[in-house]
Amino acid sequence: MARLRVGLIGGGGPGSFFGGVHKRAISLDASRELVAGALRSNPRAAMQAARDYGIKGYPSYQALLEACLKGKEQLDYVTIVTPNHAHYGPARAFVEAGIPVLCEKPMTMTVAEAQDLARLVKRKRVPFVLAHTYTGHAMMMMARELVHQGEIGEVRKVEAWYNQGWLATALEKSGQQQASWRTDPKKTGLSNCGGDIGTHAFMAATWVSGLAVKRVSARLNTFVKGRVLDDDFNVVAELQNGATALITATQIAIGYKNDNGFRVFGTKGSLEWRQEQAESLLLRRGAHDEVYWQGANFGYIPDSVKPYLRMPAGHHEDFFEALANLHLSMEFMIRRRRKERVPAPFAHPGVDAGVAGMRFVAAAVASSKKKGAWTKV
Ligand SMILES: NC(=O)c1ccc[n+]([C@@H]2O[C@H](COP(=O)([O-])OP(=O)(O)OC[C@H]3O[C@@H](n4cnc5c(N)ncnc54)[C@H](O)[C@@H]3O)[C@@H](O)[C@H]2O)c1
Numbered sequence: 273m274a275r276l277r278v279g280l281i282g283g284g285g286p287g288s289f290f291g292g293v294h295k296r297a298i299s300l301d302a303s304r305e306l307v308a309g310a311l312r313s314n315p316r317a318a319m320q321a322a323r324d325y326g327i328k329g330y331p332s333y334q335a336l337l338e339a340c341l342k343g344k345e346q347l348d349y350v351t352i353v354t355p356n357h358a359h360y361g362p363a364r365a366f367v368e369a370g371i372p373v374l375c376e377k378p379m380t381m382t383v384a385e386a387q388d389l390a391r392l393v394k395r396k397r398v399p400f401v402l403a404h405t406y407t408g409h410a411m412m413m414m415a416r417e418l419v420h421q422g423e424i425g426e427v428r429k430v431e432a433w434y435n436q437g438w439l440a441t442a443l444e445k446s447g448q449q450q451a452s453w454r455t456d457p458k459k460t461g462l463s464n465c466g467g468d469i470g471t472h473a474f475m476a477a478t479w480v481s482g483l484a485v486k487r488v489s490a491r492l493n494t495f496v497k498g499r500v501l502d503d504d505f506n507v508v509a510e511l512q513n514g515a516t517a518l519i520t521a522t523q524i525a526i527g528y529k530n531d532n533g534f535r536v537f538g539t540k541g542s543l544e545w546r547q548e549q550a551e552s553l554l555l556r557r558g559a560h561d562e563v564y565w566q567g568a569n570f571g572y573i574p575d576s577v578k579p580y581l582r583m584p585a586g587h588h589e590d591f592f593e594a595l596a597n598l599h600l601s602m603e604f605m606i607r608r609r610r611k612e613r614v615p616a617p618f619a620h621p622g623v624d625a626g627v628a629g630m631r632f633v634a635a636a637v638a639s640s641k642k643k644g645a646w647t648k649v
Contacts, residue, residue: 273303273333273607273612275302275303275304275305276303276304276305276449276603276606276607277305277307277308277309277346277347277348277614278298278304278305278306278307278341278347278348278349278350278351278599279307279309279310279336279347279349279350279351280294280295280298280306280308280309280310280325280327280350280351280353281309281310281311281312281333281336281350281351281353281354281358281362282310282312282352282353282354282358283295283309283311283351283353283354284309284311284312284317284318284321284322284353285311285312285317286322286352287449288353288449289449290353290376291311291353291451292547293591293592293595294351294353294403294518294595294599295325296592296596297537297592297593297595297596297598297599298351298596298599298627300593300596300599301582301594301596301599301600301603303603304348304599304603306325306327306373307327307328308322308327308329308330308336308339308345308347309321309322309325309327309328309329309330309336310329310330310332310335310336310615311644313331313342313354313358315331315332315415316331316476318330318331318332319331323420324598328517330346330524333361333362333365333366334365336350337362337365337366337369337371337530340369340371341369347488347539347579348372348606349364349371349373349374349399349602349606350362350372350373350374350377351373351374351375351403351599352373352374354374354376355454355457355459355460356378356380356381356460356461356467357381357458357459357461359375359376359379359380359381359557360379360380360381360385360389362597363375363379363380363389363592364388364389364392366394366494367389367392367396367398367400368392368396368397369613370396371398372398372602372605372606372644373399373400373401374400374401374403374598374599375396375400375401375402375403375445375537375626376403377403377404377472377475377626377629378461378467378468378626378629378630378633379530379623379626379627379629379630380403380461380630381461381462382461382462382631382634383627383631383634385630386626386627386629386630386631387627389623389626390623390624390627391625393622396407396451399602399606399609400622400623400631401445401598401599401601401605401606401620401621401622401623402620402623402625402626403595403598403631403641404479404598404604404620404621404625405477405591405594405595405598406472406474406475406476406532406594407475407476407479407594407598407620407621408489408548408593408594408595408596408597408598408601408620409545409547409550409597410458410481410573410577410580410581410589411545411550411551411552411553411564411566411598412476412545412547412550412553412564413576413577413580413597414564414573414574415480415492415536415543415545415553416479416480416482416554416619417577418481418543418553418555418573419480419481419482419536419538419543419573420482422540423540423541423555424536424537424538424539424540424541424542424543424555425538425539425540425541425565425649426513426538426539427481427511427513427515427536427537427538428481428515428516428537428538428539429515429516429517429536429537430477430480430481430483430511430515430516430517430518430519430534430535430536430537430615431517431518431532431534431535432473432474432476432477432517432518432519432520432531432534432535433473433518433519433520433521433531433532433534434469434473434521434522434530434531435520435522435525435528435531435532435539436450436469436521436522436523436525436527436530436531437523437524437525437526437527437528437529437530437595438464438523438631439451439454439455439464439465439496439503439523439524440495440496440523440524440525440526441496442496442498442499444456444499446578453462453502454468455499455500455501455616456541457500457501460501460616461633462474462501462633462634462637463501463502463505463612463633463636463637464499464500464502464503464523465491465492465501465502465503465504465505465521465522465523466492466502466521466633466636466637467633468523468528469505469523469532470505470519470520470521470633470636471629471632471633472521472532473519473520473521473532473534474519474628474629474633475533475621475625476532476533476534477509477511477512477517477519477622478517478566478625478628479625480534480536480543481511481515481517481536481585483512483513483515483517483547484511484512484518484649485509485510485511485517485632485635485649486509486510486511486512486513486648487510487627487644487646487647487648487649488507488508488510488632488635488636488639488647488649489507489508489639489644489645489646489647490505490506490507490508490636490637490639490640490644490647491506491644492504492505492611492636492637492640493506495524496524502640503523503524504520504521504522504523504524505521505522505572506520507519507520507636507639508633509521509632509649510646516609517532529548530547531546531547531548531549532546532547532548533547533548533567534544538546540557541555541556541557542555542556542613543555543556544556550566550568550588550590550591550594551565551588551589552564552565552566552617552649561630564580564603565585565644566585566589566610567581567583567584567585567586568581568582568583568585569584569585570585576616576618578602578615579600579604579615580597580618597618598620600617601617601618601620602617604616604617605617618633628649632649633649635647635648
């Protein structure tokens with residue numbers, strides 16, 4: 273099978289963070305190759321960044337798209353790794369052109385943009401993956417499978433959290449790139465902490481449980497002086513079956529790096545997973561606990577998860593592999609459309625999950641402004 277040709281939008285330049293992670297994730301399986309990109313907003317810097325990556329450069333995503341439309345560039349899909357305000361424009365343009373998109377989260381700046389994008393993706397029937405990296409961890413995928421197979425019974429309560437400490441001080445005042453745009457409402461959207469990492473906790477709560485959020489009561493805090501947006505995000509949510517979810521995120525928890533995880537409490541058992549120890553999943557049944565270890569050689573790994581494991585147990589697969597798994601799902605979708613023989617893609621978050629994430633954040637912001645009043649999502 274020919275390698276898929278991938279384009280990158282954003283993610284270039286010496287100070288950028290997640291573009292380099294996508295670059296490695298794209299090539300991890302050697303069945304996909306990063307070939308072209310519009311890697312920065314400044315055209316000259318974009319061309320230099322492409323030279324640094326050793327790929328064909330374009331001064332803007334519009335120029336990249338034009339080359340695709342004229343047949344001068346052949347891309348199987350594009351990956352969007354720009355700050356939040358620059359997701360919707362390129363995502364819409366490439367989907368409109370029929371080119372699949374793997375887009376960073378939060379999907380857009382507003383609910384209206386998210387809904388518009390979802391309508392377009394459905395109309396054009398174009399594969400679309402939302403880059404909630406943690407859902408690519410095999411043990412988080414397994415947790416979703418166990419819930420869906422009824423292993424823990426009816427879900428009664430969910431806790432999902434994401435604690436970081438890197439914005440406990442006014443880092444943005446130093447000009448630090450990632451802090452600067454994340455704290456700027458024009459580039460990040462309605463919410464800083466909620467949009468950036470609260471959406472990951474939201475995805476853990478809803479994607480693993482398979483339950484949507486109906487309404488929320490939220491308290492958002494801004495601890496660091498001078499900030500306009502939240503740096504601490506706390507939500508009590510009612511799920512569609514009446515269960516309660518506590519969905520929290522913070523950037524002011526000094527000493528915490530990426531303390532992201534979840535617990536799901538059901539009528540027959542409980543599940544627990546932490547991304548900083550991503551290789552194991554704990555299932556408590558009451559009398560004794562069971563630990564599932566990640567490993568391609570273990571028979572208990574569901575068939576739906578097996579194609580996403582690359583190593584026998586004990587050799588670590590972690591963050592790059594998790595992100596690569598989202599690219600692998602995109603690859604499976606594209607190849608199956610071409611009738612190539614590949615496994616079925618796992619149900620990783622797509623455009624509807626992106627809409628749900630945007631609605632959740634908007635409802636949380638509105639609820640917090642009304643002192644935590646219950647607000648429909
Ligand atoms: N899924 C995850 O786990 C995860 C982790 C980190 C970041 N992210 C997301 O990835 C995105 C980027 O975050 P980051 O931390 O890498 O930011 P960053 O500031 O490090 O990188 C942003 C990049 O986009 C480029 N850029 C900005 N505007 C552009 C435009 N109009 N056209 C082309 N390029 C443009 C910048 O030059 C830079 O290279 C954000 O949406 C963020 O939420 C997701």
